[in-house]
Amino acid sequence: MSLPDLSGGYAPLWCGAALFAWGLVAILGCCARRAVSFLHPLLTGLGSLVLLYLALTGGTASFALPLPFFLGDAGLAFTIDPLSRWFLGIIGLIGCALAGFTPGYLAHLRTRLSLGFVWAALCVLLISMSGVVLAGNAISFLVCWELMALSSFVLVAADHEQQAIRKAALIYLGATRVGTAFLMGGFLVMHSLTGSWTFADWHVSGAVALLPAVLIFIGLATKAGCWPFHLWLPIAHPAAPAPVSAVMSGVMLKTAIYAMVRLFVLGDHLTHPALGPFILILGAISALWGVLFALLQHDLKRLLAYHSVENIGIILMGIGVALVARQYHLALLAQVGLAAALFHTLNHAVFKSLLFFGTGAIDAQTHQRDVEHLGGLIHRMPWTAAAFITGSAAICALPPFNGFASEWLLYSGFFGLATTGATVGLRLGALLLMGWLALVGALALACFVKAIGVVFLGLPRSKAAESAREAGRGMVAAQVLLAVLCAAFGIAVPALLRPLSAITAPLNAGAALAPVWTLPIPLLAALLVALVGGASLLMHTLATRQPTRRYITWECGFGTLGPRTQYSATSFAQPISRLFGSLYRYAVAIRVHGTRRRHFPDAIDAGATHEPYLETRVYRPLLRNLQRVAGMLLMRLQAGSIHQYLFYIALVLLLLLWVGCR
Amino acid sequence: MTISPVDLLAAGAAMCAVWMCGVGGLTPLLRLLGVQTALSAVMAAVLGATFGLPHYYVLALVVFAVKAVAIPVYLSHAATQLQLRRDDGVLTPTALPLFLGCGILIAGYFLAPRIAVPTMGYTGAAGMALALLLTGMLIMVTRRLALSQVIGFLVLENGIFLYSLTQTHGMPLVIEMGIIFDVLIAVLVAGVVIFRLNRSFEHIDVTQLRGLRH
Secondary structure: OOOOOOOHHHHHHHHHHHHHHHHHHHHHHHHOOOOOOOHHHHHHHHHHHHHHHHHHHOOOEEEEOOOOOEEOOEEOEEEEOHHHHHHHHHHHHHHHHHHHHHHHHHHOOOOOOOHHHHHHHHHHHHHHHHHHHHEOEHHHHHHHHHHHHHHHHHHHHHHOOOHHHHHHHHHHHHHHHHHHHHHHHHHHHHHHHHOOOEHHHOOEEOHHHHHHHHHHHHHHHHHHOOOOOOOOHHHHHHHOOHHHHHHHHHHHHHHHHHHHHHHHHOOOOEEOOOHHHHHHHHHHHHHHHHHHHHHHOOEHHHHHHHHHHHHHHHHHHHHHHHHHHHHOOOHHHHHHHHHHHHHHHHHHHHHHHHHHHHHHHHHHHHOOOEHHHOOOHHHHOHHHHHHHHHHHHHHOOOOOOHHHHHHHHHHHHHHHHHHHOOOHHHHHHHHHHHHHHHHHHHHHHHHHHHHHHHHHOOOOOOHHHHOOOOOOHHHHHHHHHHHHHHHHHHHOHHHHHHHHHHHHHHHHOOOOOHHHOOOOHHHHHHHHHHHHHHHHHHHHHHHHHOOOOOOOOOOOOOOOOOHHHOOOHHHHHHHHHHHOHHHHOOEEEEEEEOHHHOOOOOEEEEEEEOOOHHHHHHHHHHHHHHHHHHHHHHHHHOOOOHHHHHHHHHHHHHHHHHHHHO | OOOOHHHHHHHHHHHHHHHHHOOOEHHHHHHHHHHHHHHHHHHHHHHHHHHOOOHHHHHHHHHHHHHHHHHHHHHHHHHHHOOOOEOOOOOOOOOHHHHHHHHHHHHHHHHHHHHOOHHHOOHHHHHHHHHHHHHHHHHHHHOOEHHHHHHHHHHHHHHHHHHHHHHOOOOOHHHHHHHHHHHHHHHHHHHHHHHHHHHHHOOOEHHHHHHHHO
């Protein structure tokens, strides 16, 4: 980097500057809840730029706040190292795009939401996420983690006048509560094992590490949306405004990945031999589960939420590869696995935010997120369409975009395990997972072909889609920025491998990653562009040289061709869904109305149903029973009698006395 | 265990508290509260003389004026205004709290060595302070009227005051004054709340407040 190095003393100052800018928006938003001005996006963008600058240039530093900001045993302490800088960079990047996109998007909601308040919560979310990735001890981490959960809850519930949204927000709140409870439990066990809250002092391995590792993993997996804790993702994302979904899916889920990398992979803080295979298998299940359910969705945001489950699964597979390889002393593979996970974290942040922005732009213009009511938008919203298609290509891991680059790294990790693995089981497992990942990629491709085909191509399926206009300048600019980044990160891989080497070096005795990357991506990209360009030019010239005749399409004598004669999303996904039908009891029901008119019925309906087993068979009965037991217990405990309450206080007093005197 | 005048005064205060458990009339209840607080005020003065700390005299004076005189007078004024005379408690065997109080006193006596600060030398007083605290809790749990709950709270507060006075070198005067002021305000607020309760429901019987939950 040509930018001046700001290592050491200045890093806290830059953090303070970002905090100041975002904090100002938060205060501004809380003071004037409804009014928004150019100041809100400007300050948000400035704070993000400062953080991005810090991420690109800052060295390593650690700092603690002075005495009044002290929490129990440990102070508010923060450290900046290459790993936290990587995540700070992601926050800064998405923050910048957010500042461009949000004003235009929120404009169409201004009668329903308190816009100033949304900006305030958004900035608190950005502050707390930066706090999470900077936290140097468990207490600071938990404080920021909770602030993050609460501010994102406020954002999910922004449009709280609709009951569905209130319910979604409540489910999200419940999920984060449970996750934090597990996380706290894990941190408490770690504290009792090591006697310290500081992450740097935590070194636990062997059998005792199992309990805290499992507790912490469940806590983090609930936030990350890993199977089987992904329940809240497809519920909360459709409820939240699009920029909020973009931040939550793009960045907030990644804070859990950050914590996993920090605690499980780097620095030997918490090691257990079972952890690697466990994470690898859960990641693999998440990836397939997410993409299979995404195929069935009609709501664009729900579809993207399930794709977050898929991508978190892919990232977890990278972490799993790193852990397994480290266990078998395959240092280079461990480094490659971790690099793949971290690279995919960045890439997912970029293309998932881009896709959510695209969905938001469509939603803002058509007030419609159901793909069955859209169509033909490529002519009406060309910029959004181009950006969305770029993002889709990236998420499907098509070269030369960034998703391909990180998944390629992951494939090479699997390939390495398959060739150099110590045991037959390991080699076989790696081969299997390679095929699994390919299957996931293919299904993702099918899913996005469906989404793009139904949303952007063909004829509009509703009045709203027919009268859609291109989104505002800010919205388009943010999307184009992210789309360009998708391509840039895919082509300029060696430049990104440099910071990744700095992060992952401890796993491989300080070696650099660059030699691992042998694929000449720029050359391939140029070849691809030349090929596609040449082919289209050829076809164009061939087409214009021949005399052309324009005529209506023959419709087999059924009547006029209209929007309803097009492929629908359900029909496109049906063959694949049927293939995996036993996983979610997929069924297509065709109902004929007016059967007495044998060959000329009044109407024919066709619809597909599916049953998410995890929700209907596990979570719902569990929650119902929990509610019943809690209801009975609470009725007894909270009887409304003051004497009873006083008696509880007396009991606690006696208990404390007994504990003290023992 | 050597018996010092401080221990004796603490025992007297605890005896008063146990006695309060068995008293139904509000006027004797408030008088006993006054006596008990006055005993702790005297104790502060004795401690001041023993350690040669002049600010303890000021403390004793303020405790006497505020907690032993002003608060009981204010509460008895409230009782007269609300035309209340007796509070026989929620337990049907009315002597039961008295027995429980005796049990607490005995427990306090035996637990004293474990909770006392050995270097201070007032082991007995520590046990009595604990007994006061628990008795205050007991009064709060077993009484019917909101006014008696305030009295129970004051007994509890006396227990804490006694413990801090005998087991540490006392807190700085400013903090002690602050605490006394807090107690005064708490009692005033509780008085206001009781008056309002009476106006809203025409009684201040907390056993009948269960319906508020619905």
